[in-house]
Amino acid sequence: MIFSQPDFSVQPTGTVIQPDSLLAVFQNGKILLTNDEMLPTFLQMQSLLPDHFKPFELAHTDKYSIFSPDPFFNLEIQETDDFTYKEISIFRSLPFNTAALITTSWHLWSWYKNHRFCGKCGQPLRPSTSERALQCSSCGCMVFPTISPAVIVAITCGERILLARNANSPFANYALVAGYVEVGETLEHAVRREVLEEVGVHIHNLRYLGDQPWGISGSHMFAFHAEADDNEAIQIQKNELSDAKWFDRSELPERTHAVSIAHELIERFRKGKL
Numbered sequence: 001m002i003f004s005q006p007d008f009s010v011q012p013t014g015t016v017i018q019p020d021s022l023l024a025v026f027q028n029g030k031i032l033l034t035n036d037e038m039l040p041t042f043l044q045m046q047s048l049l050p051d052h053f054k055p056f057e058l059a060h061t062d063k064y065s066i067f068s069p070d071p072f073f074n075l076e077i078q079e080t081d082d083f084t085y086k087e088i089s090i091f092r093s094l095p096f097n098t099a100a101l102i103t104t105s106w107h108l109w110s111w112y113k114n115h116r117f118c119g120k121c122g123q124p125l126r127p128s129t130s131e132r133a134l135q136c137s138s139c140g141c142m143v144f145p146t147i148s149p150a151v152i153v154a155i156t157c158g159e160r161i162l163l164a165r166n167a168n169s170p171f172a173n174y175a176l177v178a179g180y181v182e183v184g185e186t187l188e189h190a191v192r193r194e195v196l197e198e199v200g201v202h203i204h205n206l207r208y209l210g211d212q213p214w215g216i217s218g219s220h221m222f223a224f225h226a227e228a229d230d231n232e233a234i235q236i237q238k239n240e241l242s243d244a245k246w247f248d249r250s251e252l253p254e255r256t257h258a259v260s261i262a263h264e265l266i267e268r269f270r271k272g273k274l
């Protein structure tokens with residue numbers, strides 16, 4: 001099964017910025033967008049770029065920019081009539097490709113922001129000139145971007161699907177069971193453990209469906225389908241979930257966030273394709 005994939009790929013470090021390179025500028029948890037909710041191009045932003053513009057310079061402030069594909073530098077760009085800062089959550093309502101660009105840039109930006117010093121000797125980290133990595137200015141230790149693997153599973157029983165409501169999320173819609181992979185686990189083991197922990201149900205016929213980078217939480221989602229018996233009692237993990245129940249295909253709750261693999265899985269079930 002092929003899930004929606006962005007039609008860009010992150011370019012190697014050192015890629016030369018082109019006039020049509022897209023620019024991701026983050027400030028205080030917001031993203032700078034054009035009036036038609038697109039990432040601005042280098043050409044559009046050129047007149048706003050400061051004189052000290054230096055690709056590949058990393059300064060540890062709250063204000064970074066990342067070109068798509070990758071070069072980044074320190075910028076302080078103010079809003080204009082043409083560009084406005086929007087809450088990062090706006091990606092959920094944007095076209096898939098724009099959303100993927102924003103979340104991928106956010107992933108890199110957050111990683112750079114949170115990896116300022118070497119964990120081995122405490123000296124400052126600097127961008128590597130040869131790889132997408134940070135290197136210690138003193139001991140030479142290399143640090144690569146952190147990607148946290150996670151699993152998500154559509155559990156079905158005939159015409160019904162098991163959805164759960166997160167106890168701690170601001171988006172407290174009914175959603176699929178999901179969780180991070182532990183050290184030493186296979187993906188399939190992680191799915192079985194998460195399902196047992198969160199809803200107390202035994203699954204069978206587990207099969208892998210596809211994956212999606214999910215940069216907004218620095219993770220990478222691996223999607224599965226599994227079956228379960230809807231007569232088995234559901235026992236929710238109360239510190240994680242506020243509720244979990246079976247929904248008939250015809251009475252699935254409406255969903256507004258169209259860019260996630262979770263959305264795609266539920267919509268496939270709604271259309272009878274899962």
Ligand SMILES: [Zn+2]
Pocket residue numbers: 118119120121122123136137138139140141
């Ligand atoms: Zn070091």
